[in-house]
Amino acid sequence: MMGTMSSALGVDYGTNSVRALIVDCATGAELGSAVVDYPSGHQGVLLDKGDHHLARQNPADYLYGLEKSVVAALQQAAGKPGFSPSQLIGIGVDATGSSPLPVDATNTPLALDPKWSKNLAAQCWLWKDHTSHQEAAEITRFAAIHRPNYIAKCGNTYSSEWFWSKIWRCLKVAPEVFDAAYSWVELSDYIPSVLAGVKDPLKVVRGVCCAGHKALYCEEWNGLPDQEFLALLDPKLAALRDRLYTRAYDATVPAGRLGAEWAAKLGLPEGIPIAIGEMDVHYGAIGSGIEEGVLVKAIGTSTCDCGVVSNQKPIADIPGICGIVNGAILPGFYGIEAGQSAVGDIFKWFVEVVCQGDSARHAQFSKEAASLRPGQSGLLALDWNNGNRTVLVDPLLTGLLLGQSLYTTPAEIYRALIEATAFGARAIIERIAEYGVPITRVVCCGGIAEKNSLLMQIYADVTGRTMQVAGSSQACALGAAIAATVLAGKARGGYDNFPEAQAKMTSLKDIAYEPDPARQKIYDQLYALYHELQESFGGRQRQADLGHIMKDLIRIKDEQRSVA
């Protein structure tokens, strides 16, 4: 039957591209999908040769990508029996974060104004922009003195990747941009507001996901940080508070309804609900079937880990965790976010920048690395090329490789880098579990989880946990679409709550990676060494005795090489 199938749209703003996904509400099956690369900068990112910390994006790319990806996805879905755009019941949007952009009083990004279009400070400050590490350190310092509760839930450390660091940085280095901005909006809130036709930043419905994780928003202290505190940083930040928002919402509240302008552009029914914006991995966690006891790991250029725990009882602070925010992922649960600042990016850097190789070189290294035993290379690396988000919350850390001989092969280094990210993953799991949030299984999503069986097996062996893979390759967009189906409700062909929607619309891939006890045993030894390096170079341990590290690695290497 034509036009009787309920469908929902998820739009996922990644680091290099935007994807639109149309799914069948009954099964979560993909009806149409399209990816549009951001046209500006280097793979969609505006860089500054003089400052490697800088990463910005052109907001025009977002609007261009929105229209183009959704129209293309709809064209693809149009061929599916039963699909009709008129039966599309809602839209969900997710995006990277914290990726705030300055807007004028009409909710138009400054960067769309020719006056500012070439100014890097007027663009969207992409999540991985680390220019504001000094500001982050200052906020941490001020909060520790004056408002320790503000940062207690984010590991007592405010990050350079977050909202206030970036805006303060803008105020310092580009005051003309700061002054021209009426307000600042997270990308994940901005796109829903565009779809809803909101022309006033004060009317943008803000998601608690970004607000809580990145902007120190909490109902406990009445929303955003108080003006007195912000004035300690800069009076202009205190003044900005009134032009931001007083409340932020979880996924029970819609961000709005599709306005006439974009309904026409996209060919979708005006007035359908738009789900609250969440960060990509948070909706990805929903699309991967998150529930209590499950850690969802989105493995991509970086890694983001999500857990949930009921908000019916209080939760302890977990040192070094990026954030614990009520309702950030699923309504009714604390959302716990952790992450690694670089994972796929490290392998890409090694193969493409250091070795000047291509995807064939990736494949070659991967094949050679797969034939190695744990410990056999004698190498040990730290996965800090882009800093360490969890458990050290410190962007001013860098990579480390040790154990090289004159015979060390690039495939051995490649494997050591994968292992380093696995050790980083283990550090996160152990930290969360240590504070009473048990992790019984790990569901991974993202391209690396689906394609890189070597990495997945290493993660299982290193963490001692079964690694599962989300059924959908587009877990983020799927999760956003699921949020839309829950907003639409059962009566409109959606669902009444998230567990029901997740049960019908999410799945797991058949493959699961089980830890191998023999390999686990070697990795336990290597992890102990990794942990020592982490504590020594992470600056938390004052009594390091590292003289044994290279020797232990040589011993393990010799043992593993002598295995028949």
Next chain:
Amino acid sequence: MMGTMSSALGVDYGTNSVRALIVDCATGAELGSAVVDYPSGHQGVLLDKGDHHLARQNPADYLYGLEKSVVAALQQAAGKPGFSPSQLIGIGVDATGSSPLPVDATNTPLALDPKWSKNLAAQCWLWKDHTSHQEAAEITRFAAIHRPNYIAKCGNTYSSEWFWSKIWRCLKVAPEVFDAAYSWVELSDYIPSVLAGVKDPLKVVRGVCCAGHKALYCEEWNGLPDQEFLALLDPKLAALRDRLYTRAYDATVPAGRLGAEWAAKLGLPEGIPIAIGEMDVHYGAIGSGIEEGVLVKAIGTSTCDCGVVSNQKPIADIPGICGIVNGAILPGFYGIEAGQSAVGDIFKWFVEVVCQGDSARHAQFSKEAASLRPGQSGLLALDWNNGNRTVLVDPLLTGLLLGQSLYTTPAEIYRALIEATAFGARAIIERIAEYGVPITRVVCCGGIAEKNSLLMQIYADVTGRTMQVAGSSQACALGAAIAATVLAGKARGGYDNFPEAQAKMTSLKDIAYEPDPARQKIYDQLYALYHELQESFGGRQRQADLGHIMKDLIRIKDEQRSVA
């Protein structure tokens, strides 16, 4: 005039090839030169895929190379006006060391016997063979307890690269080879004995250079280690002592005179003197014009540093120095030897193994690296890919690289590796100077010193010393030839002593690298960090606090990048 020019022959046994050099005794000018690559193994080195510590050489290659290189050098010299082989007044030989080989009772290498020719233990144990690190550690331990004086002059540590470690290892892993060997001879002693036609290992005249630096020989304790001590290791080693030697000699004593067999093979006058064998770099130091106050640095795959100080007053032990041996380089002086286990080998490994590049890639990286300022990359490396000879005397150390971001280029790593070797060089100079042996200038020899101006400038900037370059590209062979001219004496067209011979026969290249004060200042900061890593990972410092290292590097990097 034909046939009136006095000339001398130097034969230099390197790691991958042997070179014969014929020089004019009056000026040191090169009359003929030829290189012969060792035909066996990988670039002349026999390897074992299962054990990267193993490095052996086929003794047949030495004899093949000797005849072929000398004949070719003579052919080249034959065209020079005034040259006649009949006026060649002496031969000097240098070789890598400690490179001992097992011989039978006729002074024939076991490996030349078909019964043993395929047995890796029966070959020459090349200097860089590190299979005997356990034996070295045991010798160090026993000596520390029972004969601390034995190791006081070699940094209180006996090395896996040295004579007794290797022979003991052979006894343990290949007792049939040990039992079949009547004696063991260092390559630098073996070749002179071949030329002299010595058919009895007990009649091989041994050089004090290898004996003192590698075999714990010292006149103070009556030669080689006593039998009681050797019996602690193994009674068979104690028994071997009687089949080695009781005295070893400096360069005032000839190793012998050219015998009929090799005189005929080479077309040289029978009976001309053959200088005592010394290790390559020791004769290289002479060929580079060594004197008190000068450090000669042979920079190649590894680095060997030589200093001399008068033996008219006692010399302090210098911790971590490979050895202090009376007469090892110049008669009348203590020879001080230090070194870095890998230098050129590290660059080669990075470019050719890691980056799978060729010489064009070397050139590309070098060019890019030359455009960087010190500290600008944020990288810091340890030059320990092949262990650390001086100042830690520990082969069981490995490489380390830290400070990598996602933007770190291979040229930045390349430069960081050069800098790491420069820091290692500085550690040696400072250690020697600290113990009262002043180093006022450094004369470098070897291909890298001649060709790599980037490296030389970095060494000057890091060490704060003027770097000069030896005039001869074949300093080792030249030094060996000089030793022959001194043996021949003034009456035969040679010299009466080394200073006279060196004054006439050695020179410096016009170029000298002066330290730049601004760069020196930055390198002082980086060296302080290198030193901390050295102490922490070298196991000497128990109170490391490394949390500041990555941060300091980032600070220096930001400072250097902000330089206009």
